[in-house]
Amino acid sequence: MTAATAPNAQQRLDRLPIGRFHIVTLVAVSFAYFFEFADINTFAVTAPRLLKLWGVTVDQVAYVTSTSFVGMFLGSIGAGALADRVGRKPALTATVVFFGVFSLVSVFSWDVVSLGVFRFLTSAGLSAMTVVAVIYVSELFPAARRGKYQAYAIAIGICGTPATSLIASFVVPLSDWSWRLVYLWGALGLFFLFFLGRLKESPRWLESRGDHARAEAVLREIEDSVAAEKGPLPEPAPAVVAAAPVEAGTPWWRVLLRRRVLLPTLLLCVLWVTQTIGFFGYSSWAPTLLAKQGFSVENSIFYVALTTIGAPLGCLLAAAVTDRFERKWCLAVFGAVIGLCGLLYGLTFDPMLIVVFGFLVNLVERGYTALAYAYSPELFDTRTRSLGTGISYGVGRLSNAAGPLIIAALYNGSGYQAVFVFIAAMWVVGAIVVALFGPRTKLRRPAAAATASVGA
Numbered sequence: 001m002t003a004a005t006a007p008n009a010q011q012r013l014d015r016l017p018i019g020r021f022h023i024v025t026l027v028a029v030s031f032a033y034f035f036e037f038a039d040i041n042t043f044a045v046t047a048p049r050l051l052k053l054w055g056v057t058v059d060q061v062a063y064v065t066s067t068s069f070v071g072m073f074l075g076s077i078g079a080g081a082l083a084d085r086v087g088r089k090p091a092l093t094a095t096v097v098f099f100g101v102f103s104l105v106s107v108f109s110w111d112v113v114s115l116g117v118f119r120f121l122t123s124a125g126l127s128a129m130t131v132v133a134v135i136y137v138s139e140l141f142p143a144a145r146r147g148k149y150q151a152y153a154i155a156i157g158i159c160g161t162p163a164t165s166l167i168a169s170f171v172v173p174l175s176d177w178s179w180r181l182v183y184l185w186g187a188l189g190l191f192f193l194f195f196l197g198r199l200k201e202s203p204r205w206l207e208s209r210g211d212h213a214r215a216e217a218v219l220r221e222i223e224d225s226v227a228a229e230k231g232p233l234p235e236p237a238p239a240v241v242a243a244a245p246v247e248a249g250t251p252w253w254r255v256l257l258r259r260r261v262l263l264p265t266l267l268l269c270v271l272w273v274t275q276t277i278g279f280f281g282y283s284s285w286a287p288t289l290l291a292k293q294g295f296s297v298e299n300s301i302f303y304v305a306l307t308t309i310g311a312p313l314g315c316l317l318a319a320a321v322t323d324r325f326e327r328k329w330c331l332a333v334f335g336a337v338i339g340l341c342g343l344l345y346g347l348t349f350d351p352m353l354i355v356v357f358g359f360l361v362n363l364v365e366r367g368y369t370a371l372a373y374a375y376s377p378e379l380f381d382t383r384t385r386s387l388g389t390g391i392s393y394g395v396g397r398l399s400n401a402a403g404p405l406i407i408a409a410l411y412n413g414s415g416y417q418a419v420f421v422f423i424a425a426m427w428v429v430g431a432i433v434v435a436l437f438g439p440r441t442k443l444r445r446p447a448a449a450a451t452a453s454v455g456a
Helices: 009-014 020-040 042-053 058-086 088-106 112-140 146-157 160-174 180-198 203-208 212-230 252-256 259-283 286-292 297-307 310-321 327-346 351-378 382-399 403-414 416-437
Strands: none
Touching (some): 009 203, 020 042, 020 088, 020 112, 020 160, 042 112, 042 180, 058 088, 058 259, 058 382, 058 403, 112 146, 112 351, 146 310, 160 180, 203 212, 252 382, 259 403, 310 351
């Protein structure tokens, strides 16, 4: 490690107390998350109706779900490149608008093929928005508290999932066309545009691009706002150079092959592959599989809606532990608990136990996701954050292009319970890999950023 240098954007942001600027940013990101989570399960909650209305088969549900995850992969990769090229704020805006527009277009689907195409495009926007939002929060909030506020944003946002399920449980049975209202609900994310005037570009991104004048201007706006509210600010810690920065113009594939980028990217690929198959295998299929087991469409959607109430509570659980304990161990424990509860969910047909174990799965899984959102960008510096986060998150989503096909084959070949044994195994594998190979990040985010790296 070389000598200390003058404080940079990271050190100046890290020493700020949480003020109105941070809360406004939190609300804006939470709004985007809300409609991302509201939209992401719209096909899952309308599929039981389409089974009867359009004669859709389980295999067709699998193919639509699979192509959605291909869209998520492409969206994640594109988001990383977009956020690096045009900036975090414009990329966040563009991705929210993209998924909102195609969710609106989904309202006018005329068969399962057209709906599948629109869901492919919507899913690309949803995944792209998530990648940019995770990076945006990581770069604007103080290092010692970013995990908590990342979890708060998701806690607010995840309310979109039970909201969508509850809305669907009431509107889907109304008529042969009322399922379309669920997609109209997802399109309300377009109102994110009202937040644009209050959001700032990431000074860390500007600094990494060599635009020091704009970075300084944004930093001064933020610092003046916080100082006016909280009083005189503490002095920032000096920056410490820990690694050679990535040169501008270096091809992305050469950057990816660097050991300090490749190894955490591979680890996070495993984390997101197991999380994606484990979570979406449960959330996307639970209403349809319950309906196939003899529960009515109305009851299957309602049971799943009740279980999703645990989701925001799980984010609050993550907020309580994320900055107090090492994130890798929190992820390992949460993953093991999800695997157990998911297995028990699949072994019972009692409505009360279905709701109880489903509630626990949603509770702990959303906590796991909040932890993973905070953990992922911490493994990279500013120049490589979009690349590593986008690729790993995208590979995770792409993996579930195969996940629904595997689940459909397991259901058709071995039955309902085999699906949940497979889902539980995914969570356990992810927990073990993170426990064995996950880097520790707690020492990278002390309250005083004296040991933080330039550009980190």
